[in-house]
Amino acid sequence: MARLTEENIRLAREIISRYPKPRSATIPLLHLAQEQDGFVTNEAMEHIGQLVGATSAEVYGTASFYEMFKFEPVGKYLINICGTMSCALMGSEELMHHAESRLGIHMGGTTADGLITLERAECQAACTEAPCLQVNYRYRFRVTAENFDTLVDQLQSGALEGEIPAHGTVAAVRQHIPADKGVGAVAPEDVTEGPAWLDGKAAL
Amino acid sequence: MTSNPGGTWPHAPGFYVGDRPKIVTSRFEYEDSYTLQRFEATDGYKGLRAALAKPAAEVHEEVRNATVLGRGGAGFPAGNKWGLTPQGVWPRYLVVNGDESEPGTYKDRLLMERDPHQLIEGCLIACYAAGLSQCFLYIRGEMALAQERVATALNEAYAAGYVGKNILGSKFSVDIVLHWGAGAYVVGEETALIESLEGNRGMPRLKPPYFPAAIGLYGQPTIVNNVETLANLPWLARNGAAAYTAVGTATSPGTRMVAVSGHVKRPGVYEIINGTTTFRDLIYGEEFCQGIRNGNELKAFVPGGGSAPWFTEDQLDVAFEGPQAGAAGSMLGSGAVMVMDSTTDIPRAALTLTRFYAHESCGKCTPCREGGTWLERILSRVVDGKGTDADLDQLLEVGQSICPGEFPHASNEKLGITAVPFPYRMNTICFVGPSAYAPVHSALTLFRSEFESRVTKRTLIPVTAVAQ
Numbered sequence: 001m002a003r004l005t006e007e008n009i010r011l012a013r014e015i016i017s018r019y020p021k022p023r024s025a026t027i028p029l030l031h032l033a034q035e036q037d038g039f040v041t042n043e044a045m046e047h048i049g050q051l052v053g054a055t056s057a058e059v060y061g062t063a064s065f066y067e068m069f070k071f072e073p074v075g076k077y078l079i080n081i082c083g084t085m086s087c088a089l090m091g092s093e094e095l096m097h098h099a100e101s102r103l104g105i106h107m108g109g110t111t112a113d114g115l116i117t118l119e120r121a122e123c124q125a126a127c128t129e130a131p132c133l134q135v136n137y138r139y140r141f142r143v144t145a146e147n148f149d150t151l152v153d154q155l156q157s158g159a160l161e162g163e164i165p166a167h168g169t170v171a172a173v174r175q176h177i178p179a180d181k182g183v184g185a186v187a188p189e190d191v192t193e194g195p196a197w198l199d200g201k202a203a204l
Numbered sequence: 205m206t207s208n209p210g211g212t213w214p215h216a217p218g219f220y221v222g223d224r225p226k227i228v229t230s231r232f233e234y235e236d237s238y239t240l241q242r243f244e245a246t247d248g249y250k251g252l253r254a255a256l257a258k259p260a261a262e263v264h265e266e267v268r269n270a271t272v273l274g275r276g277g278a279g280f281p282a283g284n285k286w287g288l289t290p291q292g293v294w295p296r297y298l299v300v301n302g303d304e305s306e307p308g309t310y311k312d313r314l315l316m317e318r319d320p321h322q323l324i325e326g327c328l329i330a331c332y333a334a335g336l337s338q339c340f341l342y343i344r345g346e347m348a349l350a351q352e353r354v355a356t357a358l359n360e361a362y363a364a365g366y367v368g369k370n371i372l373g374s375k376f377s378v379d380i381v382l383h384w385g386a387g388a389y390v391v392g393e394e395t396a397l398i399e400s401l402e403g404n405r406g407m408p409r410l411k412p413p414y415f416p417a418a419i420g421l422y423g424q425p426t427i428v429n430n431v432e433t434l435a436n437l438p439w440l441a442r443n444g445a446a447a448y449t450a451v452g453t454a455t456s457p458g459t460r461m462v463a464v465s466g467h468v469k470r471p472g473v474y475e476i477i478n479g480t481t482t483f484r485d486l487i488y489g490e491e492f493c494q495g496i497r498n499g500n501e502l503k504a505f506v507p508g509g510g511s512a513p514w515f516t517e518d519q520l521d522v523a524f525e526g527p528q529a530g531a532a533g534s535m536l537g538s539g540a541v542m543v544m545d546s547t548t549d550i551p552r553a554a555l556t557l558t559r560f561y562a563h564e565s566c567g568k569c570t571p572c573r574e575g576g577t578w579l580e581r582i583l584s585r586v587v588d589g590k591g592t593d594a595d596l597d598q599l600l601e602v603g604q605s606i607c608p609g610e611f612p613h614a615s616n617e618k619l620g621i622t623a624v625p626f627p628y629r630m631n632t633i634c635f636v637g638p639s640a641y642a643p644v645h646s647a648l649t650l651f652r653s654e655f656e657s658r659v660t661k662r663t664l665i666p667v668t669a670v671a672q
Contacts, residue, residue, distance in 0.1 A: 127308050177362055
């Protein structure tokens, strides 16, 4: 647990190659680091800085702006309960109180077994299905106290292992641009002409 | 095909189809709507083929003629936006704003999850028409499923030759790069989105000079378009501008996706005809939300996402159209209506929104960084019954430091107040600061008695009395 592994360095280089400037890959690489270790370590930020051409302070400066990056371990499952308008109108405060008492922790806390971290979140873009929550960014809609309990039971028994990856992995699918299909990123200063197809129609 | 004219499907919770023309949601009824196979079987990539058969300038002209209004919040026509790039400056980029996080809004998430190829096709048409040589599709960090669906769709589209080098055997070549955020509302602002895409903290840039069309990503001309805006383009390219403008009104052609949430019987996302549907239709209409839950009365509603000043029943007959909503004292924003019934604790509801914007302030502009937090703290105190009447004046005073002058609000017959139309003046770079104030101002203007009843009235001791 520290710097990126060999496999992740390969992925990191692939990601960096898609951008005209390497520093654009900072956030995707921070996700990669969090996927590897469950949170973003200092060593990983230093390593990312080396890969994209930034200091570790600059990488931390970026990382610390964004809510999803954690700098200390969190539970295997991060439960975010939405507390913004529509969810609040539909009873998310009560749901949060229930969640706190069911898990025996406060918002922001982690259960003693390290399985679940509970957080209050802002609007998750599922307002008609209020109140809603996300477990490692996977939705649960119209959550009642009863189905919150069921969710916790399932997480504890391991019944959702296949469906919900451990904290750190957001999307389980990666983009891959095959070498023979991609155009490739060019630094903006190396482009002097307009694109070829603007001469006329694209000749279909 | 599933026949379900009035309902929702298990695979698309929250979405109701209805018996209306569909431009962006036509495939939602299919469970496999996100696959390339289904897309190709339902006119998929035909708009791209139609576009590539014409000169790029002609496609641009068609989009301009169709007046495709931006669906992200500002409502600026896409065709005109593309035309703002300076002549002869290369390269130009396309940045797709899929960082949807305005409270109440979720249409882009559905469009990305349910029909990612339609979005990809829209991106390709935009790049072709405006001469954009690379596209970055920025999806909100918390949207795992949308990221997976778009990644899969892009991988399929590259393999099939729809994206990448020499698309469909033509001279048109463009890469679409999937990029994803990490949780920050302010990144939905276009210049903050560009900062974030450059690997920085997502703080907005000052306009002027940083209008993205002139100085955007890496200092190059950059078009930033919303997901829904781009999702309109395949249909438009297939059917032409005349067919597009035949739907909706002259000033607001086409359709719009609107999410209606809160205390209604059937909260949902609906694709509605632009300009003609009123808020009464949306909230009470049989094909929409079917009225207020439990037979309660309507108290107030937010017409255009959390940033918008509130409406009450006096504004129910305002049509869902930008200029009309603006004249009535609010805005349509990102297409989100949040409904509050008579049981709603108004100060508390305003607090949930103000807390959101205070929390999401990036900290760059003082009036927002400090003002938002002040608003939240004072309002919390009032909601907890620990405030005084001076707090209510102070809320408005803090608001004045964010937005000087008259702040837009709706008219109200009972209170005898007339509307102050949109927009407001602001002391901040972006709309996060004013958005923290909007709910406070609306709630205090329309429901002041609910605040007064929970604060302590101070007894003022005259200064002269103390002096003696």
